[in-house]
Amino acid sequence: MANELPTIDLSAYFASSSSISEARHVAQDMYTAASTWGFFVVTGTTVSPETQSSLVDSAKAFFDLTPEVKMALDVRSGGVAWRGYMPLGGEHTHGRTDWKEGLYVGPEHADDHPLAGAPLHGRNQFPDESLPGMRPAVLEYVRQVSELGKTLTDLFSLGLGLEEGELRRRLLEPEPVVLFRCFKYVPVKKEVAESGEGGDGKESFGIGKHTDFGYLTILKVDSPGLQVLSPSNAWVDVPVIENAFIINIGDMFDQLTSGRFRSRPHRVVRPAPDSPPRYSFPLFFDFAWNAEMQRLPLEHLAPLSEQDQAVARDRWAGTTFRDVGGTWSQYLARKVQKVFPHLKLPDFEPNAAPSTRFTRVVEAAAT
Numbered sequence: 001m002a003n004e005l006p007t008i009d010l011s012a013y014f015a016s017s018s019s020i021s022e023a024r025h026v027a028q029d030m031y032t033a034a035s036t037w038g039f040f041v042v043t044g045t046t047v048s049p050e051t052q053s054s055l056v057d058s059a060k061a062f063f064d065l066t067p068e069v070k071m072a073l074d075v076r077s078g079g080v081a082w083r084g085y086m087p088l089g090g091e092h093t094h095g096r097t098d099w100k101e102g103l104y105v106g107p108e109h110a111d112d113h114p115l116a117g118a119p120l121h122g123r124n125q126f127p128d129e130s131l132p133g134m135r136p137a138v139l140e141y142v143r144q145v146s147e148l149g150k151t152l153t154d155l156f157s158l159g160l161g162l163e164e165g166e167l168r169r170r171l172l173e174p175e176p177v178v179l180f181r182c183f184k185y186v187p188v189k190k191e192v193a194e195s196g197e198g199g200d201g202k203e204s205f206g207i208g209k210h211t212d213f214g215y216l217t218i219l220k221v222d223s224p225g226l227q228v229l230s231p232s233n234a235w236v237d238v239p240v241i242e243n244a245f246i247i248n249i250g251d252m253f254d255q256l257t258s259g260r261f262r263s264r265p266h267r268v269v270r271p272a273p274d275s276p277p278r279y280s281f282p283l284f285f286d287f288a289w290n291a292e293m294q295r296l297p298l299e300h301l302a303p304l305s306e307q308d309q310a311v312a313r314d315r316w317a318g319t320t321f322r323d324v325g326g327t328w329s330q331y332l333a334r335k336v337q338k339v340f341p342h343l344k345l346p347d348f349e350p351n352a353a354p355s356t357r358f359t360r361v362v363e364a365a366a367t
């Protein structure tokens with residue numbers, strides 16, 4: 001297999017969306033990519049270049065605001081909606097600082113939304129006075145990329161030989177949980193590049209090696225730095241292609257496909273000393289809050305080989321999931337338990353441990 005991430009051009013599919021043969025072709029390429037790399041690049045999407053550049057411009061302007069203005073939007077003051085500014089040092093991977101600052105965003109939920117008050121739902125915190133254009137630019141980007149997520153979901157249905165729209169009905173209705181982040185990665189200082197973070201000789205990362213948790217990540221990047229573990233377990237640089245998106249499979253989708261699709265490790269290398277900062281925009285396109293987590297009925301597909309089954313079991317053993325069952329909200333609530341020490345947890349215990357990635361505690365009242 002070539003040591004290059006698969007790239008899938010969606011332009012012909014979007015130009016002839018009634019053509020089933022074009023859809024089958026794309027669906028097949030996505031199946032192959034998801035079941036080998038667990039990662040692929042899509043080009044030719046319907047997310048407009050203007051929307052993408054407005055997002056990037058707003059995010060750069062946001063991170064250039066003074067620390068006081070950004071801290072006024074601290075994720076801590078956003079309550080259980082868990083939206084707002086995440087300063088440098090607020091996220092870790094395996095106990096080591098991730099060298100980035102971020103803005104956490106989601107689709108705007110009005111107070112009468114059925115899930116208002118539930119974790120990860122609610123209102124955003126934007127710097128409306130300093131940057132009035134940011135709110136509409138970011139929300140429009142989130143809307144368009146979420147539409148892309150729905151289209152990719154339909155193509156996964158087709159590739160997996162399920163009924164038309166089945167994955168969307170099972171996993172995304174009434175609406176997906178969407179967690180969007182703008183990240184700015186700061187360059188390494190010269191002394192640190194030589195000695196490692198804390199002088200212990202260990203490399204410091206923008207984000208350390210990890211897999212993503214849920215369904216699908218739809219990522220936009222402005223510069224290199226992301227590396228993924230190839231099918232032959234070599235670190236491969238993800239190319240930067242204008243207006244393209246990097247798509248990867250999360251741990252739970254790996255489980256739901258019984259290991260046919262792979263959630264694969266990746267990491268972010270810090271910008272070199274004296275180089276410009278790096279900006280990236282992951283949108284975690286997740287299952288609906290109350291979607292039932294059940295393995296998909298895929299008996300019509302050829303069974304996985306003994307070896308692939310063993311590889312899948314190994315991947316799963318590296319995650320916190322104990323079982324597949326219950327609703328998606330139960331996994332999410334457990335994951336963010338460290339962030340919300342006051343949150344009432346469900347009775348069902350789906351993952352063995354909460355995430356240690358987020359170190360910024362939100363002291364919000366239980367709901």
Ligand SMILES: O=C(O)CCC(=O)C(=O)O
Nearest residue numbers: 207212221226268280282
């Ligand atoms: O910034 C990137 O390129 C990747 C971000 C990522 O892997 C994550 O947030 O989970």
Ligand SMILES: [Fe+2]
Nearest residue numbers: 210211212266
């Ligand atoms: Fe990731």
